[in-house]
Amino acid sequence: MGGIMKKQDLSQIITAFQTQFNTRPSDMFFSPGRVNLIGEHTDYNGGHVFPITLTLGTYGVARRRKDQLVRLYSLNFPELGVISFEISDTTKLPEHNWANFVKGVIKSLTELGYVIDYGFDLAIDGDIPIAAGLSSSASLELLIGVVIQRLFDFKIPRLQLVMAGHQAENDFIGVNTGLMDQFSVGFGAPNTAIFLDTNTLGYRLVPVILHDYEIIIMNTNKPRSLVTSKYNERVRETQQALQALQTELPIESLGDIDMTTFTSHQKLIKDPLLLKRARHAVSENQRTIKAVKQLAQGDLIEFGMLLNQSHASLRDDYDVTGIELDTLVTAAQEFPGVLGARMTGAGFGGCAIALVPKKSRARFEQQVGARFHQVVGYDASFYDVEIGPGAQWIGPVKD
Template identity: 40%
Template structure:
């Protein structure tokens, strides 16, 4: 997965549309160290931008036509700025952002856009958010929109809600836009206050195993989990009216509702309350460089996602267990929305190749599937190339 250069993108644009683009934008994918499914509950998350990224090359047109080319799929989609509607394809991540600029009062002209990248789709690394952030950043530059990064993040999130039909939290877009190399971001998803936490990984590497089970967040279960959490908050507000979101709930409050709410709702709530607490403690681990303690928390998060939140799958559980069977792995858990995608693994220096070989062989033998492996390093956020 090599990093693409400006000349690579310029050539790609010329082959698709002839001529040269007005600008090229790079926007990274993200990992989330800990804090899964807490973002839409207005809790805390701890993401980091990664070197794998989406690239878009854009050129303004003189008419109202939008021509999109996804180089990795060799697919083209055309649309009209006067009638932007969801297509049910990858193009919605672009068109949805253009729609948000229109809703914000900007006359969006036609444009030609080429998209490529090296974020594996469906792996839980937020390729969709990276596309949305790249397009938002690019259109803002192209149109002189004057929006700041936070406004662009909110527009990217609204595009996902309106065009892709996924009621996602704000973390993925925020991490892509605000990423900083060698750091994770402690983000309060309610206030959107954030601070950078050092993520130097001394003596360890972050390794992702892709289950190659494709998930689709829009396919019901993600939205069901969100509804279950909202139901839990609503029930607890009858006794604790000051509660606004799950992050206001203590374990003691929740315990008082055991047996007074549906079993599944109680399980979802207990996971989220525990996960917020784990995340804040994990920040202390990173500040003190205690990666062994961080690893223990990653393991607890996977157990919660698998058993209480029920968004794992046999392939992800197997990958996490197979990795943890190796003494050089300090922690392993599934990442992303669930039902497929990747596990993230904290592996000690000097053992990366051995762990990769052992886990990959075991996965092939047990699941009859090949796992793709990515070593990730942190990177800066969305920028002009």
């Protein structure tokens, strides 16, 4: 799965660009996907998250135009052909059209005061499984950000690019995500995880040293159809629980309290369902803080136990796992030598991760895969993880 995409793969995008647009691109770009090690559904609750950026991602080649036209082509959606619109056109295209992400980012950057007065041609190709919870959308948003930054020679602070991507996702696409995905795609670095306080945006890079272990991503291959409605529902439920606690506690988010404070005030939350949702948000935040400490100290056994506890909380208190994720995670946890496993991402399908002994990888994938197929009736996919860089310009296209 190597580092940045191999040159011949980029040549495929360059060829597609030339075929579709009848001209050569000037620049090459890469933007990674991400996976969250721990800290799930905490980002919109003012808690901590601990993501890594993958060497899977979105690749793009682009060229600035002399007129107002934007032309887009994706090798992932060739049936859509070339999508064209004027740079000033912010009307939303029919749902599930990836061009809406481009429009959303252009709109956000324009509102920040950047004058984008010419169009551009852009061809992209991604190797992140779509709808797997590995942030293909944030990857695309930040790719568009670095493309615009380069083509128009803007000096855009990285946090502004992150915010523009986040605003596009929330206001233009209409999904109420927290900031984690865009932040990790923007600030990722090789062999490190980002310990981010989503409340203050204070962060630090923590080296990921796993010795004889590796992180394996396990994809249920279940399309996450429920995810937007259920996601927005969880946002609402935790907000309601927070409001109940705020009647006595001077807090701005569930990330502001520890478990002791939560337990002594939980009677304020009258609805047992809302109580469970809030308990997950508070306990997951505390687990994340602890997990970062354990990883930094090299205590992989304790780190793995916290991954297991995280999954149990997401299953029992937050109710976002489902048969596919639970089957994968349980099979992984029962495999000899595995230190921990949990679902990652929004849930309801998508992916899980496991901390697996390197020497057992092939046997792990075979056994866990067989168990999953037996229960669910189709195959899971497995990816080994390399932690790569954040969104970036790769270089000029050579003639």
